[in-house]
């Protein structure tokens with residue numbers, strides 16, 4: 001029995017990397033009957049049948065997983081947000097951040113299209129709001145490789161962000177050495193909107209990056225209105241009178257006081273209230 005990580009899923013085969021070898025495996029029948037089917041990124045136990053073939057016998061516990069693209073055990077999600085075209089939106093970025101936190105994945109903020117910048121105040125504001133909580137990188141397509149030099153080291157990364165933010169551009173610039181693959185990536189990306197794509201992890205700096213960018217729109221289906229506050233990690237340090245305070249209408253709310261005192265950005269609080277209301281309204285329809 002060997003342990004490895006699934007780096008590619010295609011037509012019922014799972015390609016498992018173990019000790020720098022890749023094995024073509026199938027999942028045993030019982031996986032197909034359960035909700036738990038193997039995902040790219042899963043660590044699995046597998047039995048070798050032939051020299052480079054085998055079957056998966058067990059999926060090891062997952063740290064996290066997402067559906068688009070279908071990947072497990074993600075170390076970080078690179079949230080792309082363009083400065084312009086489309087315009088930078090604090091609210092949209094906060095949605096992506098909250099979604100990542102709700103799925104237990106570390107967000108890394110990548111602000112793209114810096115070559116289009118005509119507003120230095122905006123850049124300062126982005127830094128002020130986020131650099132205390134997350135790593136923030138500023139880049140553009142001419143400088144991606146320099147700007148993001150150490151981000152991928154030894155990690156499994158997935159790209160996400162609003163449509164048009166520059167995800168596929170970033171992937172193509174990061175992986176030019178895959179001369180065959182780059183074409184595949186752009187073709188796949190063009191097709192990707194209407195077909196189910198098989199995802200593949202591509203080696204980068206000792207880690208992996210998923211060859212398919214993730215969600216570009218978000219629904220908060222797996223979190224309720226009582227827990228969404230924990231996805232705004234910068235709120236956690238403030239004490240409220242009530243431990244169960246949702247920072248909405250409660251008296252002596254430390255979060256609201258921090259916003260009023262200018263310690264917490266108004267934009268973060270506004271995003272929180274908007275997402276809270278969205279979840280609350282959704283629940284009421286049930």
Ligand SMILES: Nc1nc2c(ncn2[C@@H]2O[C@H](COP(=O)(O)OP(=O)(O)OP(=O)(O)O)[C@@H](O)[C@H]2O)c(=O)[nH]1
Nearest residue numbers: 113115140141162163164165166167168169170216
């Ligand atoms: N000026 C400028 N344009 C860029 C940059 N990066 C990407 N673009 C352009 O922005 C547009 C959208 O880029 P994509 O890479 O397709 O964006 P995406 O996030 O993959 O978009 P979706 O596939 O819709 O999710 C394209 O026309 C790119 O050429 C950049 O750094 N600077």
Ligand SMILES: [Zn+2]
Nearest residue numbers: 240245247253
């Ligand atoms: Zn509160």
